[in-house]
Amino acid sequence: MGKHVLLIEDEPNIIEAIRFILERDGWTVSTHSDGADAVDIVDREGPDIVILDVMLPNRSGYDILRDLRAAEGTAALPVLLLTAKGQSRDREMAETYGASRFMTKPFSNQEVLDSVRDLVAS
Amino acid sequence: MGSDTLTGTRIRERRAGMGLRQADLARQVGISPSYLNLIEHNRRGIGGKLLIDISRVLGVEVAALTEGAEAALLEALRAAAARVEDAGAELDRAEELAGRFPGWARSVAALHDRISALEEAVDSLSDRLTHDPFLAESVHEILSTVTAIRSASSILAQTPDIEPEWRERFHGNIFRDSQRLSETSQALVAHFDRLSREETGFATAPDATAAFAEAHGYHFPALEAGGDPEPLIEAAPALDAPAAARMARGYLDRYAADARAVPLDRFEPAAERLGYDPARLAADFDTDLLTVFRRLASLPTREGRPEFGLVACDGSGTVTFRKPLPGFSLPRYGAACPLWPLYQALIRPTAPVRAVMETPDETRFLAYAMCQPVAPSGFGGPQVVEAGMLFLDAGEAAPAPGETVFAVGTSCRICPRADCVARREPSILREEF
Numbered sequence: 001m002g003k004h005v006l007l008i009e010d011e012p013n014i015i016e017a018i019r020f021i022l023e024r025d026g027w028t029v030s031t032h033s034d035g036a037d038a039v040d041i042v043d044r045e046g047p048d049i050v051i052l053d054v055m056l057p058n059r060s061g062y063d064i065l066r067d068l069r070a071a072e073g074t075a076a077l078p079v080l081l082l083t084a085k086g087q088s089r090d091r092e093m094a095e096t097y098g099a100s101r102f103m104t105k106p107f108s109n110q111e112v113l114d115s116v117r118d119l120v121a122s
Numbered sequence: 123m124g125s126d127t128l129t130g131t132r133i134r135e136r137r138a139g140m141g142l143r144q145a146d147l148a149r150q151v152g153i154s155p156s157y158l159n160l161i162e163h164n165r166r167g168i169g170g171k172l173l174i175d176i177s178r179v180l181g182v183e184v185a186a187l188t189e190g191a192e193a194a195l196l197e198a199l200r201a202a203a204a205r206v207e208d209a210g211a212e213l214d215r216a217e218e219l220a221g222r223f224p225g226w227a228r229s230v231a232a233l234h235d236r237i238s239a240l241e242e243a244v245d246s247l248s249d250r251l252t253h254d255p256f257l258a259e260s261v262h263e264i265l266s267t268v269t270a271i272r273s274a275s276s277i278l279a280q281t282p283d284i285e286p287e288w289r290e291r292f293h294g295n296i297f298r299d300s301q302r303l304s305e306t307s308q309a310l311v312a313h314f315d316r317l318s319r320e321e322t323g324f325a326t327a328p329d330a331t332a333a334f335a336e337a338h339g340y341h342f343p344a345l346e347a348g349g350d351p352e353p354l355i356e357a358a359p360a361l362d363a364p365a366a367a368r369m370a371r372g373y374l375d376r377y378a379a380d381a382r383a384v385p386l387d388r389f390e391p392a393a394e395r396l397g398y399d400p401a402r403l404a405a406d407f408d409t410d411l412l413t414v415f416r417r418l419a420s421l422p423t424r425e426g427r428p429e430f431g432l433v434a435c436d437g438s439g440t441v442t443f444r445k446p447l448p449g450f451s452l453p454r455y456g457a458a459c460p461l462w463p464l465y466q467a468l469i470r471p472t473a474p475v476r477a478v479m480e481t482p483d484e485t486r487f488l489a490y491a492m493c494q495p496v497a498p499s500g501f502g503g504p505q506v507v508e509a510g511m512l513f514l515d516a517g518e519a520a521p522a523p524g525e526t527v528f529a530v531g532t533s534c535r536i537c538p539r540a541d542c543v544a545r546r547e548p549s550i551l552r553e554e555f
Contacts, residue, residue, distance in 0.1 A: 011269075017295075018273065021277065109280075
């Protein structure tokens with residue numbers, strides 16, 4: 001069984017595409033679509049990496065990331081942050097909140113795959 | 123009243139208007155034509171007996187030749203110069219510019235106004251692009267949909283051995299996402315179309331409403347007679363934009379309510395009888411001071427009646443209504459002078475303020491100001507207030523005993539008072555302009 005990616009994203013067709021490319025690369029992929037209990041899901045599943053969308057229903061990805069960084073068990077967990085906003089201040093926010101990497105939509109499948117591989121390897 | 127170096131210009135215009143030759147006027151007042159020429163081009167000062175003699179020959183009061191009707195133009199020229207400080211405009215020669223080249227001076231002032239209006243429109247559009255929730259949501263939707271289509275199509279293009287059921291699923295996803303993209307794009311185009319209909323031209327809603335009120339002389343006989351505001355709005359092409367029409371409707375509805383509460387046929391004689399004193403009028407009509415301020419500022423012009431200016435602001439200090447007077451300019455854009463009694467009233471709600479304002483050119487205006495709640499929100503709710511300042515030319519009258527004299531300006535950038543305690547930014551003017 002491959003390493004575990006938790007994908008927190010609310011767009012079903014993006015979920016499906018990312019799940020497809022990661023699973024074909026040997027990863028185990030679980031998904032979640034609601035921001036409200038996302039931190040609990042991370043705690044419960046203990047993934048090797050989280051792919052986290054910024055704009056989620058009920059709670060922002062930035063808030064989730066802040067809570068993850070504040071908790072001892074997830075402070076160093078690799079988190080790839082996905083957002084539709086690519087302005088410099090969004091990039092700064094991603095850094096401030098502690099994103100391991102920041103990727104703006106529309107991204108390519110290969111970019112996602114390369115990032116996941118890099119972040120888990122390092 | 124300070125000396126006015128445009129006196130020569132007025133002499134020249136009056137003389138030319140009478141068809142009187144320069145040499146003839148010079149002879150009648152006992153000076154050489156060349157000296158009169160220097161006076162008329164504002165290169166020599168004039169006063170005393172010579173000024174009285176010239177005004178007698180020209181058949182006008184001395185004051186008509188000396189008092190600054192161009193104060194607003196000079197103010198506008200200084201404001202235009204403040205826009206490009208590094209250009210090195212000769213601020214001490216603004217009066218000369220206005221006197222010798224009045225057309226060019228008016229053009230510079232009009233361009234300054236136009237640029238300010240365009241800047242305000244750009245700010246408004248920028249705010250719209252930054253904060254419009256529909257735009258933000260649409261852009262997010264488009265980028266998410268494009269991401270999904272890109273991912274699914276690249277999977278199909280780059281995975282030759284893809285299982286048939288996955289291929290079918292991604293084809294379906296692309297089809298549905300492309301439909302969604304199409305619908306979002308159409309909604310976005312419709313949204314922009316609606317915005318462009320709402321924002322005809324570059325006049326903002328406050329500007330359009332102010333111009334509308336000014337064009338009517340701030341007086342609406344139809345509303346005084348109990349009429350409906352709607353025909354006035356429909357007859358004003360500048361109020362075509364929905365936002366401008368809404369704002370003008372608010373202004374006129376309030377005017378109509380004031381006219382019902384304080385009818386003109388009773389108010390005019392009462393105002394005259396009570397010496398146009400706002401406090402006595404408020405008591406007489408059992409109404410609040412701000413209503414009286416608005417009624418006085420909307421009185422029709424009559425011989426012997428003082429002319430009233432009015433400026434109002436909300437709790438943030440933002441000017442929400444302006445009716446200027448000659449000699450007392452109100453900034454159209456940016457912040458006003460914080461020493462205006464208007465703002466003194468704002469920081470002491472419900473306490474009426476009466477004060478004399480003195481402008482940098484030593485013209486005095488009597489001001490009444492008041493701040494009062496406009497939207498009671500109940501216990502615990504936010505306090506919403508409005509302040510108003512009514513003002514009129516104080517002439518040569520000295521302040522009443524104990525009356526405060528406020529040394530005010532229009533706004534800091536074009537105010538020469540170097541030692542002002544309320545200065546928030548440097549002035550572009552030298553002290554001696």
